[in-house]
Amino acid sequence: MDIIISNSNGKPIYEQITSQIKNLIxxxxxxxxxxxxxxxxxxxxxxxxxxxxxxxxxxxERDGFIESITGKGSFVALQNSEFIREEHLRKVEEYLQNTIETAKIANISLEELIEIMTMLYEEGER
Known part of the structure; x- marks a missing residue:
C-alpha cells in the first residue's frame, strides 16, 4: 500500500492518510x-x-471504510454498492465545483461548459 505524505500539502497528515486509503478502497x-x-x-x-x-x-472506521478487531488488526470493511456510489458522487461534485469556479473566472458560459463535458464524457466511452 503506497501512501505519500506531503509536508507542503495544506492538509494534516492524518487527513492525507485517510483520503488516500479511502481512494484505494x-x-x-x-x-x-x-x-x-x-x-x-x-x-x-x-x-x-x-x-x-x-x-x-x-x-x-467511523466513516465505515474499515473495521478494527482487537488483537487482530484493521481490515477493509464490506462496502455496499450504494455507499461506494455515494462516495463517487461526492468526489464528482467536488471536482465539478472546482471546474465551475474556474469556468466562471475564465468567463466560460454554462452552455460551453456542458458542451465540453459532453464531448469529454462521450470521448471516454469510445
Missing amino acids: ISGELKPGEALPSMRLLAKELRISVITTKRAYEDL
Whole structure:
C-alpha cells in the first residue's frame, strides 16, 4: 500500500492518510476483508507518530471504510454498492465545483461548459 505524505500539502497528515486509503478502497485496489498494515507499522513506514496513524484509522472506521478487531488488526470493511456510489458522487461534485469556479473566472458560459463535458464524457466511452 503506497501512501505519500506531503509536508507542503495544506492538509494534516492524518487527513492525507485517510483520503488516500479511502481512494484505494473506492477504486477497488484494497478489497473487502483485506488487512491493513498495523498502526505501528504504517507509522514506521511513513516516519510519523503512531498517534497520527491511530487518528486516521479511527476516522476510517467511523466513516465505515474499515473495521478494527482487537488483537487482530484493521481490515477493509464490506462496502455496499450504494455507499461506494455515494462516495463517487461526492468526489464528482467536488471536482465539478472546482471546474465551475474556474469556468466562471475564465468567463466560460454554462452552455460551453456542458458542451465540453459532453464531448469529454462521450470521448471516454469510445
